[in-house]
Amino acid sequence: MDVNANIPSNFIRNIIEQDLSTGKHKKIVTRFPPEPNGYLHIGHAKSICLNFGLARDYQGTCHLRFDDTNPEKEEVEYIESIQEDVRWLGFDWGEHLYFASDYFDQLYHYAVELIKQGKAYVCELSGDEIREYRGTLTQPGKDSPYRNRSVEENLELFERMRNGEFEEGSHVLRAKIDMASPNVVMRDPVLYRIKKVPHHRTGDKWCIYPMYDFTHCLSDAIEGITHSICTLEFENNRPLYEWILEQVFPEPHPQQIEFARLNLSYTVMSKRKLLQLVEQGVVSGWDDPRMPTLAGLRRRGFTPAAIRDFCERIGVAKANSIVDYALLEHCLREDLNMTAKRTMAVLRPLKVVIENYPEGQVEYVEAVNNPNDPDAGTRLVPFAREIFIERDDFMVDPPKKFFRLAPGREVRLRFAYFIKCTDVIYDDEGNVVELRAVYDPETKGGSAPDGRKVKATLHWVAAEHSLPAEVRLYDHLFAKEDPNEGDLLENLNPASLEILTDARVEVNMQDVQPGEKFQFERLGYFCVDLDSTPERLVFNRTVPLRDTWAKLQRK
RNA sequence: UGGGGUGUAGCCAAGUUGGUAAGGCACAGGACUUUGACUCCUGCAUUCCCUGGUUCGAGUCCAGGCACCCCAGCCA
Numbered sequence: 001m002d003v004n005a006n007i008p009s010n011f012i013r014n015i016i017e018q019d020l021s022t023g024k025h026k027k028i029v030t031r032f033p034p035e036p037n038g039y040l041h042i043g044h045a046k047s048i049c050l051n052f053g054l055a056r057d058y059q060g061t062c063h064l065r066f067d068d069t070n071p072e073k074e075e076v077e078y079i080e081s082i083q084e085d086v087r088w089l090g091f092d093w094g095e096h097l098y099f100a101s102d103y104f105d106q107l108y109h110y111a112v113e114l115i116k117q118g119k120a121y122v123c124e125l126s127g128d129e130i131r132e133y134r135g136t137l138t139q140p141g142k143d144s145p146y147r148n149r150s151v152e153e154n155l156e157l158f159e160r161m162r163n164g165e166f167e168e169g170s171h172v173l174r175a176k177i178d179m180a181s182p183n184v185v186m187r188d189p190v191l192y193r194i195k196k197v198p199h200h201r202t203g204d205k206w207c208i209y210p211m212y213d214f215t216h217c218l219s220d221a222i223e224g225i226t227h228s229i230c231t232l233e234f235e236n237n238r239p240l241y242e243w244i245l246e247q248v249f250p251e252p253h254p255q256q257i258e259f260a261r262l263n264l265s266y267t268v269m270s271k272r273k274l275l276q277l278v279e280q281g282v283v284s285g286w287d288d289p290r291m292p293t294l295a296g297l298r299r300r301g302f303t304p305a306a307i308r309d310f311c312e313r314i315g316v317a318k319a320n321s322i323v324d325y326a327l328l329e330h331c332l333r334e335d336l337n338m339t340a341k342r343t344m345a346v347l348r349p350l351k352v353v354i355e356n357y358p359e360g361q362v363e364y365v366e367a368v369n370n371p372n373d374p375d376a377g378t379r380l381v382p383f384a385r386e387i388f389i390e391r392d393d394f395m396v397d398p399p400k401k402f403f404r405l406a407p408g409r410e411v412r413l414r415f416a417y418f419i420k421c422t423d424v425i426y427d428d429e430g431n432v433v434e435l436r437a438v439y440d441p442e443t444k445g446g447s448a449p450d451g452r453k454v455k456a457t458l459h460w461v462a463a464e465h466s467l468p469a470e471v472r473l474y475d476h477l478f479a480k481e482d483p484n485e486g487d488l489l490e491n492l493n494p495a496s497l498e499i500l501t502d503a504r505v506e507v508n509m510q511d512v513q514p515g516e517k518f519q520f521e522r523l524g525y526f527c528v529d530l531d532s533t534p535e536r537l538v539f540n541r542t543v544p545l546r547d548t549w550a551k552l553q554r555k
Numbered sequence: 556u557g558g559g560g561u562g563u564a565g566c567c568a569a570g571u572u573g574g575u576a577a578g579g580c581a582c583a584g585g586a587c588u589u590u591g592a593c594u595c596c597u598g599c600a601u602u603c604c605c606u607g608g609u610u611c612g613a614g615u616c617c618a619g620g621c622a623c624c625c626c627a628g629c630c631a
Contacts, residue, residue, distance in 0.1 A: 008568075008569070008578075008579090009569065009570090010568090010569085033631095034631095035630085035631055037630090037631085067631070069630095069631085070630065070631075072630095073630075073631090126629095127628085127629060130629075131627070131628085134627055135557095135627075136557085136627055137557055137558075137626070137627060138556075138557045138558095139557080139627095140557090141627090168629085169629065171629095172629055181558085182557050182558040182559090183557090183558055183559070183626075184557090184558080184626055184627050185558095185559095185626070185627095187627085190628085190629050192629085193629035194629080195629085209629095211628095211629075211630085211631090212630070212631045213631095215631095216631085232560070232561090232624080232625065233624095233625055233626080233631095234625095234631090235559060235560060235625070235626090236558080236559055236560090236625065236626045237626090238559090239559095258560085260561085260624095265566080313567080313568090313578095313579060313580080314567060314568085314579095315567065315568050315569080315579095316568095317561090317567085317568070317569095318560070318561060319560095319561050319562065319567095319568090319624095320560095320561070320623080320624055320625095321566080321567060321568090322566075322567090323566070323567055323580090324565085324566040324567070324580060324581070326566085326580060326581060327566080327567070327579075327580045327581085329580095330579090330580060330581090331580095333592090333593090334593095337592080337593060338593095342590080344590095368589095371590090371593080372593080401591095403591080404591090412589060413589095414589060414590070415589075416589095445589085446589045447589070454589090455591095456591075457588090457589050457590065457591090458590095459590075519590085519592085521590050521592085522590045522591080522592070523590090523592095524592095545590075545591095545592050545593090546591090546592065546593090547591075547592085548591050548592090549591050550591090551591095552591085
């Protein structure tokens with residue numbers, strides 16, 4: 001497959017290529033099967049990219065199927081958000097949108113078929129009793145007293161379950177397999193349980209609902225899935241997946257393949273823990289920019305292309321692992337570097353008065369919008385006597401390798417002029433509050449006719465002709481690489497959010513829209529937050545630029 | 556003292572039928588630079604969890620260990 005020559009190989013691709021070359025399958029069909037009980041996160045993105053990517057690369061099909069067999073936990077709201085997120089990621093299921101609940105009738109008939117074969121029975125043991133009878137990991141279980149009912153009795157009981165004649169928990173349908181199996185999953189697993197709860201799609205048509213193990217394999221088979229890719233924890237369930245199909249479904253059967261789910265350093269991926277963060281108010285919601293949810297990453301300013309690239313680079317294997325967050329950041333920067341418009345913003349302003357620049361004068365300097373994209377053009381940025389520069393770009397007593405502004409030193413203001421610091425003004429407490437400088441009119445545009453060099457280029461913004469803005473700086477939500485070690489809340493990073501309210505941005509930013517992405521030159525990539533309005537601009541820092549000076553400072 | 560998996564660099568990960576350890580991230584140097592960014596060079600596993608064995612030759616085969624993950628929901 002030369003089309004896929006540059007795509008890293010993995011064990012699943014190997015299986016598919018073999019199945020295609022041996023003629024086992026002429027066309028592959030995969031599926032992404034979320035349960036609509038929560039928001040999608042970047043771990044799901046790995047699965048989405050895998051399943052849809054495989055279908056794309058091997059000219060197959062990928063279905064989106066909601067695994068909605070537990071109405072107690074599922075909501076239509078999630079069905080909407082999941083579809084939105086999958087589309088946002090860049091994938092299209094075409095006509096292939098399915099719901100396991102659409103198969104409830106068929107599933108019921110397969111259950112009846114199993115009963116007729118004497119391979120399923122209605123059990124009246126309580127939940128606690130079922131657990132007791134199941135045995136333990138090292139001890140075999142024992143048969144339920146209801147295990148050997150007649151087919152007729154089972155048929156009648158199952159129908160009465162369906163008709164709502166029994167209370168929740170009083171009866172279940174179980175597969176008759178082997179209570180002594182070393183694999184606990186095979187010890188007469190529950191196939192159907194009674195839940196007198198309306199379903200978000202089937203209403204109150206059903207009061208019995210099929211379990212995952214019974215539903216998933218049959219849904220796959222009904223849809224003609226060839227490769228049913230799931231995560232490692234379902235490895236123990238594979239024998240059951242195959243057992244059910246062998247009893248009631250004609251060949252060929254889908255093949256279940258398991259891979260290791262994604263773990264990312266400095267964050268958590270379990271729905272339970274994510275929910276805990278939301279409910280305890282640790283974050284502002286599912287779309288808090290620090291959350292690993294697709295909604296959170298989107299609000300933070302991540303691009304679908306970066307996430308897809310990331311999912312491709314991490315590979316697919318069976319070893320549990322924790323991927324370095326730095327790889328995600330790398331993918332993001334690589335994408336944003338090519339696409340984000342540049343602008344200048346000063347996060348922590350320090351006023352500089354250019355004493356030899358005419359008072360009241362404003363001129364416009366031309367700035368490049370994206371050096372990687374000539375089509376992005378240029379813009380005009382106002383320059384005046386009073387400007388703001390970044391506080392971090394000035395030091396009264398600079399160390400050896402600091403080559404930004406300092407008393408008596410000359411630097412370049414990007415796209416504008418060279419300025420030299422002539423004076424430092426302090427407040428009563430000795431803090432630097434303002435700088436005085438002179439500019440060289442000969443250096444307009446940023447280069448000196450006499451060829452003299454300057455060691456640094458600073459970003460800036462005109463004091464009057466700039467806009468106030470709020471900037472939210474984000475960092476890892478957790479301070480620990482693996483937050484799952486020890487107490488979750490104790491591992492939080494207290495500095496995961498810093499809000500700057502005095503930032504200044506170019507006047508050209510007046511009409512930006514939520515979601516728009518920029519590179520604030522020399523600082524990082526930022527996007528306009530949902531909270532932003534023309535009256536009060538709000539930006540999120542998506543990811544800072546690599547900063548070798550900061551790295552030097554740390555040493 | 557059950558069963559199922561996994562172990563290749565700081566982090567991911569590829570390694571055909573045994574033939575002499577890809578790639579990316581991170582990190583460290585250097586070049587370039589009107590972003591200390593980007594880009595570009597260079598370096599980064601005499602060794603593949605361990606111990607034996609087979610072989611001219613083992614990350615790949617065999618035997619025995621060790622470590623870690625998953626399974627005892629009427630969740631998925």
